[in-house]
Amino acid sequence: MGKYIAKRIAYMIPVILGVTLLVFFIMHLAPGNPAQIILGENATAEQIATLEHEMGLDQPLLVQYVRYLGDLLHGDLGTSYSSGSSVTTEIMARFPYTIKLTLVAAIMSLVLALPLGIIAAVKQNTWVDNVSMIVALIGVSMPIFWLALMLIMLFSVKLGWLPVYGADSWKSIILPAISLGFMNMASISRTTRSSMVETLRQDYIRTAYAKGLSKTTIIMRHAFRNGMLPTITVIGLEIGQMLGGSVLTETVFAWPGVGRLMILAINARDTPLVMGCILLMTVCFSVVNLVVDLLYGVVDPRVRTMYR
Amino acid sequence: MKSSEPKTSSASDFSAAQKTSQLKETFRRLCQNKAALVGLIFLIVLVLLAIFADVLFNYQATCVKQNIAERLQWPSVQHWFGTDEFGRDLLARVVHGSRVSLSISFIAVAFGLFVGGILGAVAGFFGGAADNVIMRVCDVFLAVPMMLMAIVIVAALGSSITNLVIALAISSVPTFARIVRSAVLTVRDMEYVEAAKAIGVKTGGTIFHYILPNCMGPIIVQTTLRIAATISNTAALSFLGLGVVAPRPEWGALLSGGRNFIRDSGYLACIPGICIMLTILALNLLGDGLRDALDPRLK
Numbered sequence: 001m002g003k004y005i006a007k008r009i010a011y012m013i014p015v016i017l018g019v020t021l022l023v024f025f026i027m028h029l030a031p032g033n034p035a036q037i038i039l040g041e042n043a044t045a046e047q048i049a050t051l052e053h054e055m056g057l058d059q060p061l062l063v064q065y066v067r068y069l070g071d072l073l074h075g076d077l078g079t080s081y082s083s084g085s086s087v088t089t090e091i092m093a094r095f096p097y098t099i100k101l102t103l104v105a106a107i108m109s110l111v112l113a114l115p116l117g118i119i120a121a122v123k124q125n126t127w128v129d130n131v132s133m134i135v136a137l138i139g140v141s142m143p144i145f146w147l148a149l150m151l152i153m154l155f156s157v158k159l160g161w162l163p164v165y166g167a168d169s170w171k172s173i174i175l176p177a178i179s180l181g182f183m184n185m186a187s188i189s190r191t192t193r194s195s196m197v198e199t200l201r202q203d204y205i206r207t208a209y210a211k212g213l214s215k216t217t218i219i220m221r222h223a224f225r226n227g228m229l230p231t232i233t234v235i236g237l238e239i240g241q242m243l244g245g246s247v248l249t250e251t252v253f254a255w256p257g258v259g260r261l262m263i264l265a266i267n268a269r270d271t272p273l274v275m276g277c278i279l280l281m282t283v284c285f286s287v288v289n290l291v292v293d294l295l296y297g298v299v300d301p302r303v304r305t306m307y308r
Numbered sequence: 309m310k311s312s313e314p315k316t317s318s319a320s321d322f323s324a325a326q327k328t329s330q331l332k333e334t335f336r337r338l339c340q341n342k343a344a345l346v347g348l349i350f351l352i353v354l355v356l357l358a359i360f361a362d363v364l365f366n367y368q369a370t371c372v373k374q375n376i377a378e379r380l381q382w383p384s385v386q387h388w389f390g391t392d393e394f395g396r397d398l399l400a401r402v403v404h405g406s407r408v409s410l411s412i413s414f415i416a417v418a419f420g421l422f423v424g425g426i427l428g429a430v431a432g433f434f435g436g437a438a439d440n441v442i443m444r445v446c447d448v449f450l451a452v453p454m455m456l457m458a459i460v461i462v463a464a465l466g467s468s469i470t471n472l473v474i475a476l477a478i479s480s481v482p483t484f485a486r487i488v489r490s491a492v493l494t495v496r497d498m499e500y501v502e503a504a505k506a507i508g509v510k511t512g513g514t515i516f517h518y519i520l521p522n523c524m525g526p527i528i529v530q531t532t533l534r535i536a537a538t539i540s541n542t543a544a545l546s547f548l549g550l551g552v553v554a555p556r557p558e559w560g561a562l563l564s565g566g567r568n569f570i571r572d573s574g575y576l577a578c579i580p581g582i583c584i585m586l587t588i589l590a591l592n593l594l595g596d597g598l599r600d601a602l603d604p605r606l607k
Binding site: 014015016018019021022023026027028029030031137138140141142143144145146149150152153157240241243244245247248251252262263266267274278281282285286 | 444445447448449451452453454455456459460461463464465466536540543544547548549550560563566567570571574577578581584585586588589592593
């Protein structure tokens, strides 16, 4: 198992290096001169040239990339063009908010999705199954930002129960978490249902019934654990989606996370800050995928034996 | 020579007949799935509306020309979907918006399918170094969530419809490459592929005439679901101000404009969102239906 983890971490390194290369070159396609952006419209050509030299922007792109990578290895993501402060500091100030939002949304979606999927599978082809799957289907089809606006319209504007934006109190996280987690709840419950339906038809489930085990034991211990693998895969993918979706949710609710910071950085054409945000989210996504792979082993003993 | 001619013609007749019956069979099974059929009908109506948008509503008169006297009117008999802050008819803008949203998504997915399909077919068919290089590059792209990748590309290239299409197309290439590769891997060692190679069919011919037609099922399903995801991403990017910009109507841009009037004119944000949701729902239903109709285990 240890060897497998080491191998997976080693595999992450070239992928993340590839992402830095890709994003670095894409961001440098952007029109406009960073020195000009920093100095403003009234800067003279001489001032711009001096700053370009100081920032190393007069160097070939490949040299700039190697230097960026060298700084990155020391935990330095560069300096923000718009604020002049360290990108690492700016991102780290916002990161806890994104983690908090993603975690609350993930927990909320799991708490609702798993029972919904299991009940739908157990009560297959009944009204419970139909209603839960219609809810799930609508959920996967609903754009995050639209749901966010509808929630604001109902709970903030009409009823006045919850704040429209900000992160001042515990109430502030409810609407962003619902809008971020609803779509994931829908797809996790759909996957749980279909994998549970398949598992419940297996011979060992019939055997468990024949042995006289209680329905709850059969469903939770025999069926659910065996039907968990596809669900775990989807949970991993959905957390990646949440990182993408957090950009929208954080923008609508003015939630002070990394997603909103990235949009502000894009509008200010602050390349180092955009790159820093993307890199952080990519690393998070890769780590989530790694954890998902390792969870396979925890849930399924057959996978565990493959690692040995 | 003489005797071989009728044989070839009867073989091709048989193949054509089988192809038609396979298509018919898939369509028949799709029609049995009521939800998928509803999705398909909804999409056909939507595509027709998009095509004939100019016939139904004059673009300049209803979507661009401002009429302040009729601004922010709630849905009525005269304006079924109400009017926006400039007095323009929301129904006309939604119908014209469908043209923009659908064409961006279809073009982006078609490009992604074309490039990703070729890359995936090459990786799956040749294997070895080509497979390794293509798949590792795809891994890098897939390590960044699709939405973020599209945002980065649009941010770098600037906000415009062309750049939006490029961003969405590029971000969907790796997914198609993966799907096509895995589909090709399942059929590349089949006997009919060996036979094609043995009779001297060139590599391109083998891939396009023997391999790809036999692994179209997962590709068609993925394309349908991908169009749904791309419609959502198009709207999301426009909502963030990185896609289609005013006054051109696009569903995400309409929604973004409507959010400023959420307090008193909620319909402005509500209606475009419902259109996006129903279209994605229809594509999801069709995708699920196609998956079942094309699955040989469910025959």
